[in-house]
Amino acid sequence: MNSDDSIAIGGSGPDLDGLSPQPPPAASLPGAAQGTPPRRRRWLANVALVSASALFALLALEGAMRLAPALQLQTGDGEYRFCGAVQKRHQPHAAFGYTEYPGNSYFERYSALDPWAYVHINAEGFRDNMDNGGEPVFVLGDSLTRGTLVNEPETFSGLLERWRQDFSFRTFGTGGYGQANEIRLYDEKGKAAPHRLVIAQYSLSTDIDDNVERAQPSGPGVRIDIAPAVGTPRTEKKFVARVHLFLWQNSKLYPWIYNATVRPFVSNWDARRDMAGALDVTRRLMVRLEEDVQANGADLLVLVLPSWAEMAGRDDGMAPEAQRAMLQRFVTDNPGVFLLDMTPILRREDPNRTYGRIDKHLTPYGHYLVARALDRWLSRDWPRGPQMAPVAHPFPPPMTVTPRCDLAPEYQRPFTDLPRAMPRTPPSPAPLGAPAPPLAVGATA
Numbered sequence: 001m002n003s004d005d006s007i008a009i010g011g012s013g014p015d016l017d018g019l020s021p022q023p024p025p026a027a028s029l030p031g032a033a034q035g036t037p038p039r040r041r042r043w044l045a046n047v048a049l050v051s052a053s054a055l056f057a058l059l060a061l062e063g064a065m066r067l068a069p070a071l072q073l074q075t076g077d078g079e080y081r082f083c084g085a086v087q088k089r090h091q092p093h094a095a096f097g098y099t100e101y102p103g104n105s106y107f108e109r110y111s112a113l114d115p116w117a118y119v120h121i122n123a124e125g126f127r128d129n130m131d132n133g134g135e136p137v138f139v140l141g142d143s144l145t146r147g148t149l150v151n152e153p154e155t156f157s158g159l160l161e162r163w164r165q166d167f168s169f170r171t172f173g174t175g176g177y178g179q180a181n182e183i184r185l186y187d188e189k190g191k192a193a194p195h196r197l198v199i200a201q202y203s204l205s206t207d208i209d210d211n212v213e214r215a216q217p218s219g220p221g222v223r224i225d226i227a228p229a230v231g232t233p234r235t236e237k238k239f240v241a242r243v244h245l246f247l248w249q250n251s252k253l254y255p256w257i258y259n260a261t262v263r264p265f266v267s268n269w270d271a272r273r274d275m276a277g278a279l280d281v282t283r284r285l286m287v288r289l290e291e292d293v294q295a296n297g298a299d300l301l302v303l304v305l306p307s308w309a310e311m312a313g314r315d316d317g318m319a320p321e322a323q324r325a326m327l328q329r330f331v332t333d334n335p336g337v338f339l340l341d342m343t344p345i346l347r348r349e350d351p352n353r354t355y356g357r358i359d360k361h362l363t364p365y366g367h368y369l370v371a372r373a374l375d376r377w378l379s380r381d382w383p384r385g386p387q388m389a390p391v392a393h394p395f396p397p398p399m400t401v402t403p404r405c406d407l408a409p410e411y412q413r414p415f416t417d418l419p420r421a422m423p424r425t426p427p428s429p430a431p432l433g434a435p436a437p438p439l440a441v442g443a444t445a
Helices: 003-009 038-066 156-163 179-189 207-214 239-250 254-261 275-295 320-333 343-347 364-381 405-416
Strands: 079-082 090-093 097-100 105-109 117-120 135-141 167-173 197-203 215-218 221-224 299-305 337-341
Touching: 117 405, 135 179, 156 167, 156 364, 167 179, 167 197, 179 197, 179 207, 179 221, 179 275, 197 275, 207 215, 207 275, 215 275, 221 275, 275 299, 275 320, 299 320, 299 364, 320 337, 337 364, 343 364
Parallel strands: 135 167, 135 197, 197 299, 299 337
Antiparallel strands: 079 105, 090 097, 105 117, 215 221
């Protein structure tokens, strides 16, 4: 047997004649590519194997996520069923940036696990349809005040509208609003009706980021820059942003990967890249709001609502304690400003009961806890309030809503089916030296 015979057999050592085997030509190996070294072929094969395995694993996880709705994250603005000619929610506004479409009527939910809620927008572009005829109290805020995830009678202002006949709560809450939007809004609406109290709802999860996008320091004060807008058109988004948006809206696994690996570094970036600056801008905006409120002869109550992340023991990077310290200094430095922080009350509760399962707005029970705390503050703690013991109110069962437009009139009935306020006529002056008669429950001084 010669050396050629041993090489054809594939021997790896010296042949029988003691000659070293020569490697066969690459072309003689079955399936070998011309000119590709063996080591590179092995590397490419390994890469292909790893890639195929990773793709298979991702597809398997994607399928598993689709079979487990409870584990899915909220990935869109929601699902809507409109009942009129207008088939969208928001319109630009020259002063506020945007409002909802006046007169709009629709149903909304934010995941298959969330209940449907009915939404009716009043003539001013806000979800504020309940009026018991009491003394006006202005309520400013974002989607938590608007009542995203719940029906209007289940919001904290809707509950107070039914519980109290001495005050009527004018609610100007819109998703995405910060203090800059609220100042613009209050500048226009605040003079429309005499009032003694403004409730400014403050979101620890989003407000400072919203504020730095729309305001900046100017001398000792602040300059507000709000342009009329409702989002960025899809055609104007960059390619990477369009790819992200496609995966975010169509995949159930990608949102988890994004939230775990990317979002902690980019979410609320405008505030997080300069937290001290964001806190300073927000403090200046709060001072500006307080000055406007004081000019109308009213007090300001800052209602602090924590995020689900904080209540669930997670760090969302928004420095909630630094925000609380800033707000506490603001309240201490300004007479006529008060603070009601819901954190201690909500911390005692299960966050899965007070916040939505997928969407992390407040549930009906979360709103109930806020309304109960506000009711006690108005009755006992507000120096200009009635100074009476609060009335106990049990938690009302959540509404059940079917998304059918022919049922909209039924869901609007609680807007007007309200206990009416007692006439607020001044009492006759008492004789000198005579004791003043006690106030009736629900009346105001």
